[in-house]
Structure formats: structure tokens, C-alpha cells
Amino acid sequence: MTVPRVERPGLYYPKLPATWWLRNANYFRFMLRELSSVFIALFLVVFLIQLHRLPQGPGAYAAYLETLRAPGWIIFHVLALAFALYHSVTWFNLTGVVQVVHLGERQVPPRLVVGASFALWAVVSVVLLWFLLRG
Amino acid sequence: MTEETMTLEVTRYRPGHDREPRTESFTVPYRKDWVVLDALNHIKDRIDGTLSYRWSCRMGVCGSCGMMVNGVPKLTCAAFLRDYRPGPIRVGPLANFPVIRDLVIALxxxxxxxxxxxxxxxxxxxxxxxxxxxxxxxxxxxxxxxxxxxxxxxxxxxxxxxxxxxxxxxxxxxxxxxxxxxxxxxxxxxxxxxxxxxxxxxxxxxxxxxxxxxxxxxxxxxxxxxxxxxxxxxxxxxxxxxxxxxxxx
Amino acid sequence: MLTRKTSEPFWWLLFAAGGMVAALLVPVHLLVQGLAVPLGWTSISHARMLALAAQPLVKLYLFALIALPLYHWAHRFRFILEDLGLRGLRTPIALLSYGAAVLGTVATLWVLWRI
Structure with missing residues (x-):
């Protein structure tokens, strides 16, 4: 549990303002990275509603797809795609930091781990794209 | 030829007197081989002997001269004035720590x-x-x-x-x-x-x-x-x- | 004994799994369903969608695709709010964030069950 800090008299205790993430570019990029999760979750909720409409018949489904053609939804999806890509790029870049891979006694260089992550992403994306678009 | 100078905006805090830290400007000679710590030593020796800060080895080993330089945590023994020209350079105590006096934080x-x-x-x-x-x-x-x-x-x-x-x-x-x-x-x-x-x-x-x-x-x-x-x-x-x-x- | 009194590892594992799923799969789904289909670049018929989604393996995939990133969202959203200084409300924020993700999981199960 967090115990409040005992402040000693005479010392000056600085307070970090809620706007700390505007102080430097790295902090700001961190906030964008965290914010990407919100857009990803919103998209998945939209997807879930689409799946919900599916068993209600072709009419209900077509009507739902029609709403997604509205400019507002297109803008949302463009924005969400940008955030999703940002999430993927930052996520795979950080795998090299978090995941230590050993081959025998030697540690695989983090750059290779990152490269392999991006390669996996590319392969999965192509396969998924093929699966969604065929027929 | 007039000597080149640089301005340091140094955070001051006197316990018991100040409720909040304030900033004081000092003009120091500019030398291309000087680091921020050299400038602080110049201030303490020649301008204001009450300025308080920690330092020891002057070569990036002891880890005691860390301060905020233009808002970024730096070892002041490794922060060259020449990288901050024309200035001014803001020098403050390490962020997030309680301040004891001037640039000295509680460890x-x-x-x-x-x-x-x-x-x-x-x-x-x-x-x-x-x-x-x-x-x-x-x-x-x-x-x-x-x-x-x-x-x-x-x-x-x-x-x-x-x-x-x-x-x-x-x-x-x-x-x-x-x-x-x-x-x-x-x-x-x-x-x-x-x-x-x-x-x-x-x-x-x-x-x-x-x-x-x-x-x-x-x-x-x-x-x-x-x-x-x-x-x-x-x-x-x-x-x-x-x-x-x-x-x- | 190992991790006394804290459920953090549990939520962190769900966060990590969700982050991985989102990073690998979400961009393509977003591109196809959010832009390509609405903008008419391609189309996926209702019959094909329904046939696909009715397969048990596809259902399992959809469950992972939708439910796991919700925990990824919950974890990050919780810490965004805390990092913005709402430290006094830590417990209610955690309850609301993870609670929403659990609710989303139940909703996903329900929707997939009915297909």
C-alpha cells in the first residue's frame, strides 16, 4: 500500500504537474503510445457490434455497414488506423528491450529480436489480408 | 577584445527564508573547455560564495553533480557550455527530489x-x-x-x-x-x-x-x-x- | 508467498497478451473493415461473413482478437489516468478499467455464442 510521504520542515517538495507529458517530446510520444490503446479498443467495440448485427440478417448487416460509410466514421477509422500502426511499431520496437532471447550461451542481439518481430507482423498481416480478401 | 560570456540562470532556495525556489542570473566567462560545473565553481569562487551544490570527482564517476540543465537531468561535469551556446543555461536541482538548499537535493x-x-x-x-x-x-x-x-x-x-x-x-x-x-x-x-x-x-x-x-x-x-x-x-x-x-x- | 497481496502480474499478463494481439492483428482488420469495405475498395458478403464467423476456430480467433486487447486498453487507460495525477482514485480507476474489460469479455462471449 502507498504510504503518504512524511515531509520534513525546511525542505522544498516539488509537485509534478498533470501536464508533465508536455515537457519533452519523449514524454509526449509516450502519451500517444498509451492513448493508442483507446482507439484500438473503440475499433474492437465497433467490430463487436458488426458481429452482433451478423445473425440479424443481411438487411441489418447492410444497414450497419452503411453507417460506417459516414464521413465521421471514415475519419475515426483513419485516426484509429494511424494509432494502431503506431502501437504496432512501438510494441515491436520494445520487444527487443523486454524479451531476452538466448541461443545456447549467447544472447541474441536485441536488434535481431526486433527485426524478427517486424517480420512476423508482416507475414501475419499478409496471410490475414489474403484470408479476408479472397473470394 | 571583450571577453565572451554566458549567462547561467541558477535555481536558489534558502531553507527557512524562501517558501519556493527562485532564479538568480549569473554571468560567467565562456570557455570552450568549460562544463556547467566549472561555471558553478566560478560563481562560488568569484561571485557568490553562498551557492550550494554537490560535486566531487569532476570526471563522470562519482555521480554527485547531477542537476537539471535546461530541464534535462545531466551530470554537470559532462555538460559542456559550448553545447548550450548562446545560452542562457538554466541550472536547477534534480527534479522529483526534495530540495535542501539551492542545487542540493535530499538523498x-x-x-x-x-x-x-x-x-x-x-x-x-x-x-x-x-x-x-x-x-x-x-x-x-x-x-x-x-x-x-x-x-x-x-x-x-x-x-x-x-x-x-x-x-x-x-x-x-x-x-x-x-x-x-x-x-x-x-x-x-x-x-x-x-x-x-x-x-x-x-x-x-x-x-x-x-x-x-x-x-x-x-x-x-x-x-x-x-x-x-x-x-x-x-x-x-x-x-x-x-x-x-x-x-x- | 511469491507475489503477496498483489494481482498485478495477472493483469499485466493479460495486458501483454492483448498488446501483442493488437500489434499483430488489429491494423489489417482496421484497414479492411474500417476503410476498405466502407469505401468500396472491396466487399465481404454477409453470407461469407456469417459462414466464417460460425466456425468454432474462427470464433476462438475472434474472441482472442476482441477480448485480449480490451485488457491492454484497461491497463494502459488505468495508468494514463494515474499518470495524469488522479493518484487519489487509484482503486476506483482500476476497478472501473478492468471491470469494463471483463464486461467487454462477457459481451464478446455472448455475441459469438449467438452467431
């Missing part, structure tokens, strides 16, 4: 956390000295070497917004050092350090902003140490769920 909190993670080699049973050294292969050394470069300068704490918001957070350097000893093939103290790291204010408090690793003057990557400790902690937890008789080590 107690960090020292207590450092002690808590037991950053030394722990053995279940000490080998008698007569039996010789604990041997280690180059690969075993490589496993932790990067994290052993820490000089306890606390720049990483000044860069960490999580520590700024939650002073109870164990923080980058202490966790990186705990991780360093956990990785050491000679060490058997994992179980003793684990309770400190696995607390909510241990590794789980970190949101991986990553700035600690950016500002480290010694190339240590505390953010990596923390995330890997999370992975290890989560794996431990998962194993303890699957196998009630316990996880690794």
Missing part, C-alpha cells in the same frame, strides 16, 4: 530504496576465503555487466514521471541494481529481493516511459531491467498458479 529516500533491494552478492552459505574465488565465465559476466555500470547519480529518478507522482515507487536505479545481482551467476539472493520488486510500488508501478534509459550517463538501461523483471515476476506468478509447489529458482 535519503534513494539511499533507503537502494538498501532495500540488497545490491550485493548474497550466498546461501558463504564459501570460506581459503576456498578461493567464485568463478564466472565471460558469458556469465556479460549477462549483467551493462547493469553494473550504475553510479547512483539519480538522473533516472529525475527523468521518471512515475517517481515524481509516486514517491514510494522503488524506481529505476534501485530496480536495475536488484536485477543486476539477480542476473549474477554468483548470487543466490533472488528470493530476498523479490518481495521488494513484486510489490505494487515495485516493478508494477512503472509504465515504461523509458526516459530513465535515455538520460543515463553510463549507458545502463533501467527500463529494460524493470520490464524484464515484470516478465520474470509474471512468469513466476503463472508457474505458482499452475504448479502449487512453486516456480523457478
Amino acid at each position: 535519503d529516500d534513494f539511499m533507503e530504496k537502494l538498501r532495500r533491494v540488497k545490491p550485493w552478492i548474497i550466498r546461501a552459505v558463504e564459501k570460506p576465503v581459503a576456498d578461493g574465488e567464485y568463478l564466472q565465465t565471460p558469458a556469465q559476466l556479460d549477462a549483467y555487466k551493462q547493469f553494473s555500470m550504475c553510479i547512483n547519480c539519480m538522473l533516472c529518478y529525475a527523468a521518471c514521471p512515475v517517481y515524481g507522482l509516486e514517491p514510494a515507487f522503488v524506481g529505476p536505479a534501485a530496480i536495475a541494481l536488484a536485477y543486476r545481482y539477480n542476473l549474477d551467476s554468483r548470487d543466490e539472493g533472488y528470493r530476498l529481493r523479490e518481495p521488494v520488486l513484486s510489490e505494487a510500488v515495485g516493478v508494477w508501478e512503472c509504465t515504461f516511459v523509458g526516459e530513465c534509459s535515455v538520460v543515463c550517463p553510463k549507458g545502463v538501461d533501467p527500463a529494460a531491467a524493470i520490464q524484464r523483471s515484470k516478465l520474470a515476476g509474471a512468469t513466476d506468478w503463472l508457474l505458482s498458479m499452475i504448479m502449487p509447489w512453486g516456480g523457478r529458482r
